[in-house]
Amino acid sequence: MQLSWTLALPWTLAALALGYVLGSIPFGIIITRLAGTRDIRTIGSGNIGATNVLRTGRKDLAALTLLGDALKGTAAVLIARAWLGQDAALIAGLGAFLGHLFPVWLGFKGGKGVATFLGVALGLAWASALVFALAWLGIAALTRYSSLSALIASAATALSAYFAGGPEMGLLMAGLAVL
Numbered sequence: 001m002q003l004s005w006t007l008a009l010p011w012t013l014a015a016l017a018l019g020y021v022l023g024s025i026p027f028g029i030i031i032t033r034l035a036g037t038r039d040i041r042t043i044g045s046g047n048i049g050a051t052n053v054l055r056t057g058r059k060d061l062a063a064l065t066l067l068g069d070a071l072k073g074t075a076a077v078l079i080a081r082a083w084l085g086q087d088a089a090l091i092a093g094l095g096a097f098l099g100h101l102f103p104v105w106l107g108f109k110g111g112k113g114v115a116t117f118l119g120v121a122l123g124l125a126w127a128s129a130l131v132f133a134l135a136w137l138g139i140a141a142l143t144r145y146s147s148l149s150a151l152i153a154s155a156a157t158a159l160s161a162y163f164a165g166g167p168e169m170g171l172l173m174a175g176l177a178v179l
Contacts, residue, residue, distance in 0.1 A: 015088035019076040019095020023116060024103035027068030028053050031061050041109075049111030051146050066115045072096055073119025081123075090172050093120035097176050114150045117176055121157050125164040128173065132157040151177075 028048035032040045037056050040048055044055035050066035073096045080092030100116040102108040114136075122129035135153035140146060154177035162170025 019092035020099040023096030023099025069115035070119035073116040074123040077123025131160040
């Protein structure tokens with residue numbers, strides 16, 4: 001795949017904005033509020049993601065948060081690809097990830113982006129998402145540390161994305177892993 005950069009600036013910004021808006025939906029807050037629990041930002045790490053929702057003791061809410069956070073990354077990529085092509089999908093994936101990390105609605109204080117990273121990978125190259133899931137599960141089973149599992153799985157995903165989708169996709173996933 002060759003990255004063409006043929007998108008005009010307005011379309012590039014539109015793809016980035018689409019991704020950002022979808023990525024900034026705070027599923028952890030929405031789901032826990034609908035369930036009647038405390039504000040998730042006052043529990044544990046204070047993050048809005050699935051790992052912190054799990055600290056409430058509600059596995060069902062954590063699973064829903066994980067699903068919502070992953071799907072917003074996937075949706076941004078797939079919508080942008082259908083609308084403007086692969087270049088826009090990469091840009092929308094970046095926007096979704098940044099939206100989750102820095103949502104304007106929450107004073108730019110979001111989650112760690114692990115599930116959204118997985119969702120972006122799923123939308124760009126499903127094999128890379130599979131690498132992420134297997135690496136995360138394996139490391140988590142060995143160490144019981146979600147953060148370490150996410151770091152190693154993200155690095156493995158960037159490498160697999162390079163081989164599955166080319167240098168542009170690998171570079172994007174490596175950049176997201178660093179964030």
